[in-house]
Amino acid sequence: MNVFGVIKNISLLEYLIRTLAVGIISFLVGRFIMKRAINQFTAYDFTVVWILGAIIAAPLIDGEISFTYIIIPLLTLFFWHYIVSLLSFKNRNLGLFFNGKPMILIEDGKIIRKNFKKQFINIDLFLSQLRLKNIFDISEVKYAILEPDGHLSVIKKEPNRYITPADLNLTAKPISLPVVVINDGKLFEENLKNLKLNKEWLMNNLSMYDIDDVSKVYLATIDNYKKLYIAKKDI
Known part of the structure; x- marks a missing residue:
């Protein structure tokens, strides 16, 4: 049974075997690809993962696509991702080019409209993100920064921040994992x-x-x- 080669009329059993193989390959891709691509997911990482997904799924979509045809593209993408990640780590300018730069959306309670327009950010969705961070008044925000991975970082103004033990010159008990x-x-x-x-x-x-x-x-x-x-x- 030539399950992994070119199959013009794929049977149900062959399709199930191919599905299992694709599942294993997908697991290995997720297991061994740079953790940065999964945790941070910048625009560059999204492109790599999207292409990997398309390549891995190809033998399922078309039975005439042999599994041997996807090995070289997979290895090429792994190598490409490794090299670009290494160069981005070694060179800050390359890192900013591939991963993008943080962008200030609010500074000292004032909205930076040009940055909202650059990123096509809807103000209603932005306000909902602030509410998720328990912020209901923009005037409380000192800085709101859109990170390269799409997450929103917010720093409140000093009078609106939570009081910490350090503010009261107290020593907090160390935290331990149960x-x-x-x-x-x-x-x-x-x-x-x-x-x-x-x-x-x-x-x-x-x-x-x-x-x-x-x-x-x-x-x-x-x-x-x-x-x-x-x-x-x-x-």
Whole structure:
């Protein structure tokens, strides 16, 4: 069965096998392509990912397209993306050319209309983005910057910023990531040991929530301050 070659009349089984192969290739592309292309997604990265998607899907759209025909374009795009990313990293001017520049949309509470026009930004959509950042009054904004990846960065004016411990000359407690000790009824005793706790301590605390068996717990986490979070299973 020549599944990966040229097929004029593709059968359902051959189509399913090709679909599985495309899924594997898509996973490998997502796994090994530069993380920058996925996390930041600049205009250049969007172009690369869009072309990759079209190439990978081609054998599914047309059975007469052999999988061997997509290998060279895939490798070429990988090489191209690597070289351009490396050059952008080494040379700031090239990086700005390929990735774009940040653009100031609001400065000291004033809208920069020419920058809105350059980017064809709709004011209503812009205001909705501000509201998502809990800003309802443009006069509160010191700077609003459109980043090269399309995200909006906002800095409030000093009187409108949240007070931080540093503003009050206070020392904030260090933040630690909670550790999962129970997941879907399964107890992770190794994580308890790392926190210098034991099962007896855990069961005593679970009893405060009327829980007598870890199997009744969907999720339980403990932070460095021994604070316990419990989510019961839905019975």
